[in-house]
Amino acid sequence: MIRQAIAVFYKDLASELRTRYAINALLMFVVVTLAVIMFALAGETMTPGALTGMLWVVMFFAAMSGLSRSFVAEEERGTTMTLQLLAKPMAVYLGKLIFNLVLVMALNLFIIALFLLTMDQFVVHQFGLFWLVMLLGSLGIASATTIIAAIIAKANTKGTLFPVLSFPVLLPLLMAGINATKIAVEDVRWDAAWPDLQLLGSYIVVITTVSFLLFDFVWKD
């Protein structure tokens, strides 16, 4: 199954590199959003807490604009049936999860790099905690959005449904992620972030397990 999943991941990666549909849309979204924030905040003094919130807002909406592509693209091209005939449902889910994980990690790295370069008041004091939170946040976002993308792919109003369904599902992750990032930025001790890190870890385990159990029903019919 792992070999099949990796083959599905390579297929998605090759397809994305050839069509550049999600990559181009995501990069443009991030650049435009950060430019708007910079113009809106010109000359204003922002607290690190507020900037942390903005970083997560950009990460959330960037994910919303690109991560549904993994399943929506199969549905729009009419290749869902082809994939059903090729691989086991679990292999498809795992392949798509790996692809979304790689995409969201690359995207978040790009966002963080731009944020650190353009927002002078955004200074990270605890880099270890900061990168751990970003890694767990990316894992959680990829896991939740992959199953939601599979659910909404067959709907007519998929563009609207994806963020609407994702927001309540991602809310615990966003709250814990913002809190833990704030701690990394405001130079409080590591252990202050421990409850949020536990919540992030539990969230990833629960969402991934539920997704594996649900996917078979979502993928067929």
Add this chain to the structure above:
Amino acid sequence: MRVVAEHVSKKFNRRPIFKDISFTVEPGEVFGITGRNGSGKSTLLRIVGGLLTPTGGTLRYHNDGSEVTHENLHRVMGYVAPYLTLYEEFSAEENIALYARIRGLTHTRRDAQELLERVGLPVDRTDPIRAFSSGMKQRMRLVFAILHKPPLLLLDEPISNLDAQGMNTVYGIVADFRTHGTVIIATNDAEDIAQCDRTISVEAA
């Protein structure tokens, strides 16, 4: 491969498509599913292929004496249909390499070229298959179905968009399957029906 369908019925949103269909297809047999437009031939074929769940009834598959589970059906089945879309951003050879990789097959470039030659497709085309004609795309669907040498071949309107040479290719593949596999064809075409040993007519419920 043996396929046993017992009392199969299908409803879409409470609308009955067909009901109480039973048949057995034996190894080496070419079996036809016929019926008027909208009677549910393609739906029945999709159910046989595990792509749709029947509302009622059961389907069982036996290959070399052992039962094949629905989860593993994709390994032992090839499926051709005009509504099957392949990855059109890739070339024919890239598509074959992709399917082989996902199926876990070791497939050389020479193997891919032999398959393309067998279905009458040019081996030197490197452009994406979206540039192919509808007949060439149908030939690619044949490649997709036979690449892993399955013992069960499901064909839905297999000669749609094909010229006389393409039809001969399809019937040649069907003839090959008589020696080592089973074929089920959903069709209304007289020439397709002539290839079948037996047929069943699907009546709309």
